[in-house]
Amino acid sequence: MEKNIPSISESEWEIMNVLWDKAPQTANDIIYSLQESTDWKPKTIRTLLDRLVQKNVVGVNKSLRVYTFYPLYTQDECQRAETESFIKRIYGGTLKSMLVQFIQEDTLSNDDINELRFILNKKPKKQ
Incomplete structure (x- = not known):
């Protein structure tokens, strides 16, 4: 069964990469990680x-004093969904036309x- 994974913006991918690297993490952990590689303000990262969280891509554990965040989808699942979306938008849903263009x-x-x-x-070949 195919999961319906919400679309993730480029900026949101940065946060997901931090969480895929290590989870769960607090908002401050994520801010600290991203401030090393971006010039984003803490408020931007929290937004x-x-x-x-609203898109249901990241979960929140509210049972601790400090909330912790964790991914609800694997990196592979999100990459696959993003690839399928890209192929639909740019190549009319045909993987073959994309591969041919890249190979040529x-x-x-x-x-x-x-x-x-x-x-x-x-x-395996399809019947």
């Missing part, structure tokens, strides 16, 4: 965190080509 335009090394062949050969 993004609240948005993720990108300079792939022999190792890359061999790895792609290996992956395709391993994949």
